[in-house]
Amino acid sequence: MDTLLLGLLALLAILLVGVVILLVVQLRSTGVSHEQQTAALESRLTQLVPVDQAVQEIRLRLAELQAQARARQELERRTSDSIRRLEAVIAGTQTKGAAGENILELVFAQLPPEWQVRDFRVGNKTVEFGLLLPDGLVLPIDSKWAATPLLEQFAVSEDSTEQQRLKNQLEAAVLSRAREVRKYLDPNWTVNFGVAVVPDAAYDLCAGIQAKLFQTNVVLISYSLFVPYLLLVFQTMLKASRGPDTEKLVVAVQAAQASIQGLQTELEGRFARALTMLTNARTDMSMQLSKAASSLTSLQVSATPPTPAPALEEARQALSEEGPQTRRATESVADSSQL
Numbered sequence: 001m002d003t004l005l006l007g008l009l010a011l012l013a014i015l016l017v018g019v020v021i022l023l024v025v026q027l028r029s030t031g032v033s034h035e036q037q038t039a040a041l042e043s044r045l046t047q048l049v050p051v052d053q054a055v056q057e058i059r060l061r062l063a064e065l066q067a068q069a070r071a072r073q074e075l076e077r078r079t080s081d082s083i084r085r086l087e088a089v090i091a092g093t094q095t096k097g098a099a100g101e102n103i104l105e106l107v108f109a110q111l112p113p114e115w116q117v118r119d120f121r122v123g124n125k126t127v128e129f130g131l132l133l134p135d136g137l138v139l140p141i142d143s144k145w146a147a148t149p150l151l152e153q154f155a156v157s158e159d160s161t162e163q164q165r166l167k168n169q170l171e172a173a174v175l176s177r178a179r180e181v182r183k184y185l186d187p188n189w190t191v192n193f194g195v196a197v198v199p200d201a202a203y204d205l206c207a208g209i210q211a212k213l214f215q216t217n218v219v220l221i222s223y224s225l226f227v228p229y230l231l232l233v234f235q236t237m238l239k240a241s242r243g244p245d246t247e248k249l250v251v252a253v254q255a256a257q258a259s260i261q262g263l264q265t266e267l268e269g270r271f272a273r274a275l276t277m278l279t280n281a282r283t284d285m286s287m288q289l290s291k292a293a294s295s296l297t298s299l300q301v302s303a304t305p306p307t308p309a310p311a312l313e314e315a316r317q318a319l320s321e322e323g324p325q326t327r328r329a330t331e332s333v334a335d336s337s338q339l
Contacts, residue, residue: 104129104143104197107226115234120184127184131230133191133237139230140184140194147173151201167205174202174220175209181218191237193217200224 108116108129117130117138129141147170154166178196185194196218198206203222213220221229 103223104141104226107223108141110227111230115230122184122186122189125183127194130190131234133234135237135240137191138189139191139233140181141197142181142184142194143197144174144177144180145199147202151199151205154205155201170202171206171209174198174206175212178209178213178218178220179216182216185217193219195219195221195229197221197223197226 111131115132117132118128120127120130120138120140122140127140127142129143131139131141133139150166150170150173154163154170157163157166178198181194181196184190185192194217196213198220200222203220203225206220210220219229
C-alpha cells in the first residue's frame with residue numbers, strides 16, 4: 001500500500017507539472033504580452049489550489065500509514081520473539097517435559113479429587129500422575145512430548161515421500177518414549193498397563209504403533225482423549241471389581257426394595273380403603289344388631305303374663321284344701337275372671 005501511495009503521489013506531481021507546461025505553451029501560442037501571460041498563468045495556478053491541497057492530504061495520509069506500518073512491524077517483531085521464546089520453552093530438550101506435564105495437569109485436574117494420585121512412587125521411580133481405581137490399584141500416567149522437530153518438518157513438507165519418511169521417524173521416536181512407561185508397572189501397586197499421553201498432532205500420526213505399544217502394556221492417548229479414556233477405564237474397573245455374588249446381591253436388594261415399595265403402595269391404597277369400608281360396615285352392623293335386640297326385648301316384655309292378685313292366690317289355696325271338685329269349680333271361676 002505504501003508503494004501504491006507513493007506512485008499516486010508521483011503521478012499527481014507529474015500531472016501538475018504537465019498542466020503548468022501546457023498552460024505556458026498555450027499562453028505563448030496566443031501571442032499576448034508577457035504581463036497578460038503572467039496574469040493568465042497565475043489565474044490558472046489559482047484554480048489548481050485544490051489539487052495542491054489534495055496532494056498535501058495524501059502526504060499526510062502517507063505519513064500516517066508509514067507510522068502505522070512501523071508500529072505493526074514492531075508488534076510483529078515482538079510477537080515473533082514471544083513465539084520463539086515459547087517454542088524454546090515447549091520444544092527445548094530441557095523443558096518440553098515440564099511443559100507437557102503442565103498441560104496434562106490442567107486436564108487431569110478435571111477428574112474428582114479422590115481419583116487423583118500425584119508423584120506416585122513405584123520402587124525407586126516416581127510417576128507424576130496416577131488414577132486410583134476402585135480395587136485400590138493405580139493406573140500410571142506419563143506425559144511424553146517427543147519428536148517436536150519432526151512434527152515441524154512434517155507440517156511444512158509438501159513431498160509425500162518426505163512426509164512418509166518423517167512419519168516413520170516420528171512413530172519410532174514416540175514408540176521409544178512411550179515404552180518408558182513400563183518402568184512404572186508393579187503388580188503389587190499398579191494395574192498391568194500404563195498410559196502415555198502425547199500431543200494431538202503426534203497422536204494423529206502414530207496410529208500405526210498402537211498395536212505394538214499394546215503388546216508392551218502401554219496405551220497411547222492424546223490430550224483431547226485423555227479424560228474420556230480415564231472415565232471409561234474407571235467405569236470398566238468398577239464393573240470388573242464386582243463379583244458374581246455381589247451382582248446377585250445387588251439384584252436381590254433391588255427386587256426387595258421394589259416389593260417393599262409395592263406393599264407400601266397397597267397398604268396406603270386399596271388396603272386402606274378396604275379397611276375403612278370394613279370399619280364402616282362393622283359400625284352399621286352393630287347399630288342394626290342393637291336395633292334388633294331392642295325390638296326383641298320389647299316383644300318379650302309384652303308377651304309375659306301378669307302376676308296374680310293376693311286374694312286370688314288365697315282362694316286357690318283354700319280350694320286346694322277343700323277337694324278336687326271344689327278346686328275345679330274355683331279354677332273355672334278364676335279363669336272366667338281372667339278372661
